[in-house]
Amino acid sequence: MTQSLRIIFMGTPEFAVASLQRLIDAGKNVVAVITAPDRPSGRGLQVVSSPVKKAAETAGIPVLQPEKLRDPAFLEELRGYAADLQVVVAFRMLPEVIWAMPTVGTFNLHASLLPQYRGAAPINWAIINGETETGATTFFIEKEIDTGQMIFQDHEPIQPDDTAGTLHDRLMERGADLVLRTVNAIETGAYPRIPQPTATDLKPAPKLTRENTEIDWNQPAEVVRNFVRGLTPYPSAWTILNQKFFKIYGVSKATEPTGDANSSAEPGKLYTDNRKIILVRVADGWLSLDQLQAEGKRRMTAEEFLRGNRL
Template sequence: MGTPDFAVASLQALLDAGRNVVAVVTAPDRPSGRGLQLTPSPVKQAALRAGLPVLQPEKLRDPLFLEQLASYQADLQVVVAFRMLPEVVWAMPTIGTFNLHGSLLPQYRGAAPINWAVINGETQTGVTTFFIEKEIDTGQMIFQDTEPIHPDDTAGTLHDRLMVRGAQLVVKTVLAIEAGNYPRTPQPDTGDLKPAPKLHRETTQINWNQPATAVRNFVRGLSPYPAAWTMINGRFFKIYAVSVQSAVAANEAPDFPKTDEPSLSDVAAVYTDKKAKIMVRAADEWLNIEVLQAEGKRRMTAEEYLRGNQL
C-alpha cells in the first residue's frame, strides 16, 4: 500500500527479491498538469508495469474495497507512504500489517519526519519498520537502519537516500517475517520525543528573527517541497537555498543599498547589490538568498532573478 515515488522503491525491491506481491493498493487517479488530466500515482504506474492487480479505494472502509482486499487472502500487508488505515484493514492479514517510517522511531512520529529532522538540525536519522496498531506510529518496531544527515542535505536529497535505504529495510523485514525470526520491540514513550506534524502554509513561513543557522536549517528542511516562504516588499517568495554570510557582522550593514520596506516585509533588513546578491539579516548573522521563486515565476538563482527584476 502506497502512493508516491518513495513507495515505488519498496515495491520494486520486493519484486526484485522475488516476493509474492498479490495486489497493490494506492490512491485514486488525480487531476494533474495544466490540462488537469487524470493521472495515476507513481505506485500504480509501477504496479501496472509489473502486471499486478491495483485497488484504488476512495474510502478505506468501503465494503466493496474490503471484500476485494480480503479476496486476495494476503498473509502480510506492507505500507509505505500511504494514508492512515482503519483497523478493519490493518488487522486483516493473519500476520498483520507493517509500515515503513522515515525516522528512527519513536522520534519524529507524524506525517513529515524527513522535513522535521532537517529543520531541527539533526545529524542522523533513519528508517523504521513497525507493526501498525491503533495509535499512529506507535506500534512494535521490527528493524531500524540509520542514515547520516549531511550539512548541505535538503529534505529532497535526504528523502532520496532514505527511499533506497527504506526499500532495503522492507525486504529485510519481509524475509525475516517469512522465516519466523524477527523482533517486536515496544517503542519507548519517555525522554525528549520530537514530533513531525504535517506541514501547512503557516508553519512554512520563515522567521528571520531566529539565528542564521536555524533559518538555514528551516529552508533546507522544506526544500524542494513544500518550500519555505517569506514576504519582501509586499511580494511573496519561496526560498529554496540560503547560506550564512559570516563576512558581515549582524550589527553591520553590507556595502550596498538597503531595499526593504519594513511594513511590507517579514525581514528586519534586506540588501542587494542589484546584480547577484540578496542578503537578509537574521538574529545573529547575515544570510545570502541563493535560490528563490517569485510568485508567478520559475525557480531561479538570486543572480538570475536580479538580472530581470527588482526587489
C-alpha cells in the same frame, strides 16, 4: 522453514516505489497493490496515476484504488486476496478493519528512528531541527499512529548540506532494503517485536502547512538555513519581501553589507545591490538568498532574478 507469504502492498508516491520494486525483484508474492485514485494534475488537469500504480501495472500486479477505505465493496475485495501480510509505505492512515485483516499483520516503513519524529513529515523535520542522524524503521501498525512494536531500524547520517530532497532519495533506498529484510525475516518466522521506548523528549513531525513553513527572520542564521533546506524542494520555505511572495530554496551565511543603516538593521531587513546579491538580516547577522522563486516565475539564482527584476 521459509514460507512464501501472500503480500498486499500499500503506497502512493515515488518514495514507496523503491520498496515495491525491491519486493518484486526478490520474487516476493505481491498479490495486489492498493494506491490512491487517479487525480487531475498540472495546468491541463490531465488525469494522472500514482507512481506506485504505474510500477504495479508494469509488473502485472492487480491495483485497487478505493476512494474510501471503509467501503464495504472494497473490504470484501481485499478479503478475497487472503493476504498473510500487508506492507505499507507512504500511504493513508488505515482503519483497524484493514490493518488487522492479514493473519501475520500489517507493517509500516517510517522514515525516522522511532519513537522520534512520529507524523507526516519526518524527513523534513529532522533537517529543520538540525539533526545529524536519522534513519528508517519498520513496525507493526496498531491503533495509535506510529507507535506499534518495532521490527528493524537502520541509521542514516544527515550531511551538513542535505536538503529534504537529497535525504529523501537516500532514505527511499535504505527503506526499501529494510522492507525486504523485514519480509524475509517474517517469512522465516524469526523476527523481533520490540516495544517503542517511552520518552518525554519526543520530537513530532506534523504535516507541513502554509502556516508552519513561513521563514522567521528573527532566528539565528543556522536555524533559518536548516529550515530552508528542510523544506527544499517541497513544499519550500516562503517569505514576504517588499510586500511580494517568494519561495526560498537556498540560503548561506553572508558578510554584513557596508553602511550604518545596515549595521543596525532589524531582522527581516532586505539589502540588495540589484545586480548579484540579495541579503536578509537575521538575529545574528545576514543571510544571502541564493535560490528563490517569485510568484508566477521559475526558480532562479539571485543574480538571474535581478537581471529582470528589482527589489
